[in-house]
Amino acid sequence: MTKHPALPDNIAYWVGVDGGGTHTRARIRNQKGELLGEGRAPGSNLELGIDLAQRHVLGAVRDAMTAAQLPDSALARMSAGLALASAELESCYRDFLAQPLPFAETRLTSDAFGACLGAFGGGEGAILIAGTGSVGLIFQGGRIRTCSGRGFPISDLGSGAWLGLRAIQQSLLCHDGILAPSLLAVRLLDHFGRDQAALVRWAAQAIPADYGRFAPWVFDAATDEDSLAQALLSETRDQLETLIGGMLAQGASQVALLGGIGERLRPRLGHLPLVTPQADALEGAILFAKRKELPCLHP
Amino acid sequence: MTKHPALPDNIAYWVGVDGGGTHTRARIRNQKGELLGEGRAPGSNLELGIDLAQRHVLGAVRDAMTAAQLPDSALARMSAGLALASAELESCYRDFLAQPLPFAETRLTSDAFGACLGAFGGGEGAILIAGTGSVGLIFQGGRIRTCSGRGFPISDLGSGAWLGLRAIQQSLLCHDGILAPSLLAVRLLDHFGRDQAALVRWAAQAIPADYGRFAPWVFDAATDEDSLAQALLSETRDQLETLIGGMLAQGASQVALLGGIGERLRPRLGHLPLVTPQADALEGAILFAKRKELPCLHP
Numbered sequence: 001m002t003k004h005p006a007l008p009d010n011i012a013y014w015v016g017v018d019g020g021g022t023h024t025r026a027r028i029r030n031q032k033g034e035l036l037g038e039g040r041a042p043g044s045n046l047e048l049g050i051d052l053a054q055r056h057v058l059g060a061v062r063d064a065m066t067a068a069q070l071p072d073s074a075l076a077r078m079s080a081g082l083a084l085a086s087a088e089l090e091s092c093y094r095d096f097l098a099q100p101l102p103f104a105e106t107r108l109t110s111d112a113f114g115a116c117l118g119a120f121g122g123g124e125g126a127i128l129i130a131g132t133g134s135v136g137l138i139f140q141g142g143r144i145r146t147c148s149g150r151g152f153p154i155s156d157l158g159s160g161a162w163l164g165l166r167a168i169q170q171s172l173l174c175h176d177g178i179l180a181p182s183l184l185a186v187r188l189l190d191h192f193g194r195d196q197a198a199l200v201r202w203a204a205q206a207i208p209a210d211y212g213r214f215a216p217w218v219f220d221a222a223t224d225e226d227s228l229a230q231a232l233l234s235e236t237r238d239q240l241e242t243l244i245g246g247m248l249a250q251g252a253s254q255v256a257l258l259g260g261i262g263e264r265l266r267p268r269l270g271h272l273p274l275v276t277p278q279a280d281a282l283e284g285a286i287l288f289a290k291r292k293e294l295p296c297l298h299p
Numbered sequence: 300m301t302k303h304p305a306l307p308d309n310i311a312y313w314v315g316v317d318g319g320g321t322h323t324r325a326r327i328r329n330q331k332g333e334l335l336g337e338g339r340a341p342g343s344n345l346e347l348g349i350d351l352a353q354r355h356v357l358g359a360v361r362d363a364m365t366a367a368q369l370p371d372s373a374l375a376r377m378s379a380g381l382a383l384a385s386a387e388l389e390s391c392y393r394d395f396l397a398q399p400l401p402f403a404e405t406r407l408t409s410d411a412f413g414a415c416l417g418a419f420g421g422g423e424g425a426i427l428i429a430g431t432g433s434v435g436l437i438f439q440g441g442r443i444r445t446c447s448g449r450g451f452p453i454s455d456l457g458s459g460a461w462l463g464l465r466a467i468q469q470s471l472l473c474h475d476g477i478l479a480p481s482l483l484a485v486r487l488l489d490h491f492g493r494d495q496a497a498l499v500r501w502a503a504q505a506i507p508a509d510y511g512r513f514a515p516w517v518f519d520a521a522t523d524e525d526s527l528a529q530a531l532l533s534e535t536r537d538q539l540e541t542l543i544g545g546m547l548a549q550g551a552s553q554v555a556l557l558g559g560i561g562e563r564l565r566p567r568l569g570h571l572p573l574v575t576p577q578a579d580a581l582e583g584a585i586l587f588a589k590r591k592e593l594p595c596l597h598p
Contacts, residue, residue: 047499089496136475147475150495153452154467154502168453176435176446178545196449197388200346203453246477 010104012077015064016285017057018114019044019084021132022209026060027282028068028078036070038282039063045085046092047151054099057082075102081289082106083114083281088146090298109288109297111281112137113144118284119256119277122291126252127277128243130236131259132212134159136243138252144295145250148243152208158239160261164211166232167218168199174228182228184221188214219264236261237268244272309403311376314363315584316356318343318383319410320431321508325359326581327367327377335369337581338362344384345391346450353398356381374401380588381405382413382580384432387445389597408587408596410580411436412443417583418555418576421590425551426576427542430558431511433458435542437551443594444549447542451507457538459560463510465531466517467498473527481527483520487513518563535560536567543571 013036017026024044028036041059044052065074080103086092087110097108112135116127120139128136128147133156135149152161167184174185175196192199202210221229240262244255256277257266266274288294312335313328323343327335340358343351364373379402385391386409396407411434415426419438427435427446432455434448451460466483473484474495491498501509520528539561543554555576556565565573587593 047503089499091496136477145476147477148472150471150499151502153464154498155471157468157472165452169456172449172454173447173456173541173545176545177444177549178435178446178542197390199453200388200449203450204346242472243477246472246475250476 008104010077011079013070013074013079014286014289015061015078015080015103016114016282016289017044017060017080017082017084018111018281018285019053019057019060019082020111021045021048021085024056024060025282026057026064027286028061028064028070029286037064037066037068039065039067046089046096047086050092050095050099053084053096054101057084058102076104078103079289080106081114081285081287082108083111083285083288084108085111088112088149088297093298105289107289107292107296109285110137110146112146112149113139113297114284114288115258115277115281116256116284117287117294118279118281119258119275121278122284122287122294125254125256125275126247127256127258128240128247128262129259130158130160130240130257130262130265132160132209134162134243134259134261136247138247138250140251142295144297147247152211156208158236158243158261159208160212160215161208162211162239163218163232163236163261164214166235167214167229168203168211170228170232172196172199179228182221183224183226184218184229184232187217187221215261233265233268237265240265241269241272244269244274248273307403309376310378312369312373312378313585313588314360314377314379314402315413315581315588316343316359316379316381316383317410317413317580317584318352318356318359318381320344320347320384323355323359324581325356325363326585327360327363327369328585336363336365336367338364338366345388345395346385349391349394349398352383352395353400356383357401375403377402378588379405380413380584380586381407382410382584382587383407384410387411387448387596392597404588406588406591406595408584409436409445411445411448412438412596413583413587414557414576414580415555415583416586416593417578417580418557418574420577421583421586421593424553424555424574425546426555426557427539427546427561428558429457429459429539429556429561429564431459431508433461433539433542433558433560435546437546437549439550441594443596446546451510455507457535457542457560458507459511459514460507461510461538462517462531462535462560463513465534466513466528467502467510469527469531471498478527481520482523482525483517483528486516486520514560532564532567536564539564540568540571543568543573547572
């Protein structure tokens with residue numbers, strides 16, 4: 001069996017982990033690059049707490065190990081590339097790596113950089129992820145720059161959470177007679193039993209994912225030719241265009257647009273130099289584990 | 300001494316209370332309408348909790364009684380008009396009135412209706428309050444309609460809180476190189492020691508008043524000809540125009556524009572039929588106590 005030249009003797013497996021606010025996914029490959037197994041766990045955004053993030057990262061890896069039929073002892077022979085949301089915040093990054101981890105070696109980066117490495121096969125490039133949140137990243141000249149992505153509501157324009165919030169705001173204005181009647185508004189207010197107090201109580205507890213859950217309602221109502229929904233999608237599209245335009249102005253030549261909102265709005269951004277990603281963020285995380293020359297967020 | 304014809308024998312004083320999210324104010328007048336005293340307490344928005352709201356309402360009234368040199372026994376001879384934020388939510392309204400209150404009689408309405416009654420001397424009219432939050436109200440044909448005002452971030456467009464949020468959002472985009480450099484962005488980011496993690500931690504705890512605190516920074520930077528700040532003020536102005544336009548479309552003939560943001564943007568809304576209020580919300584609350592024919596929010 002030929003070994004990868006950079007592979008230390010004690011490493012038999014590569015594991016890539018992609019962790020966001022709601023999901024963590026893990027993928028294990030062997031020395032030859034063959035897929036052994038994949039696993040899942042709840043979110044491991046480092047802002048959710050270092051302990052929780054570590055538990056879910058290990059949960060996803062153990063789930064992948066089960067799928068791969070690997071024994072517990074395999075953990076100590078893994079080289080792990082962890083691409084976790086909020087790793088761009090230095091304190092989160094350092095706190096996470098300060099904890100004992102069971103892998104033979106661990107490299108930590110952000111989910112956005114993992115996605116970028118996946119999208120461009122480890123090469124330089126730029127991505128914009130527009131899902132529940134939004135975050136852009138430019139990897140160029142060996143340097144990483146992050147755009148947006150500091151969380152809802154202070155950041156993350158062009159995201160599903162922001163779109164859902166705007167849908168609720170404008171629907172309330174329709175209900176008040178300030179804006180014209182709208183199918184989307186009727187559906188949203190009906191969802192809350194036409195009870196404003198219920199909506200207010202919901203909002204007092206709502207997290208970004210709760211707002212993001214209404215984003216598909218906007219796409220559906222736009223398909224049904226609701227003009228409010230169409231205006232909201234144009235607004236989101238404009239926000240994505242601003243983000244992509246700003247990344248291009250900083251020297252990105254091509255941008256991979258990812259995430260549920262990004263994918264659905266891509267047809268409306270066809271005039272921009274968008275590219276299809278080569279692979280996913282899990283593959284990017286594995287590449288990050290393998291290639292030690294890839295830049296570290298906090299050297 | 301001539302008594303007001305509608306004044307019951309047991310009533311010697313009228314007290315008006317105006318309670319919002321951050322402040323509660325009380326004013327006591329005697330049977331002749333003479334001002335006896337005024338008082339203050341922290342916020343009594345009913346959404347902050349019924350007990351807390353009652354404590355702060357009574358705190359403001361007792362503060363006014365101290366100023367008026369009235370004994371404790373005067374409470375039982377007062378007719379109280381309470382104009383409290385969130386009284387438009389039926390459950391809040393009923394829960395508050397279900398508690399024992401020390402006044403001879405108590406009538407509860409919203410801070411917005413109190414402001415409207417004050418602005419139009421008890422007559423019909425329409426108001427838009429744009430302070431930390433925003434709320435519009437139309438009193439017409441004996442009916443009250445509320446617009447916006449369901450709280451940040453699902454409502455309250457055109458408010459200081461929303462303006463502050465947008466200022467932070469766009470400043471982060473300036474910092475990321477997505478938007479052009481801006482004086483406002485530099486000032487805001489310097490305030491957080493140019494530490495994004497500090498800003499993210501602040502946002503995780505921020506309440507609407509925290510966002511609203513940055514609204515004056517936008518006005519200041521606009522005066523200093525910062526184009527981002529000017530764009531943000533135009534955006535807020537447009538939101539107020541949408542709200543006022545919607546109220547006019549519903550039959551309001553004139554609108555009193557109140558609140559710190561409203562007052563500062565009034566010069567930019569000169570093409571709309573805006574009127575100067577006759578009196579404040581405390582006077583409106585006293586009018587509400589006096590005139591039993593004024594409509595109740597939840598009959």
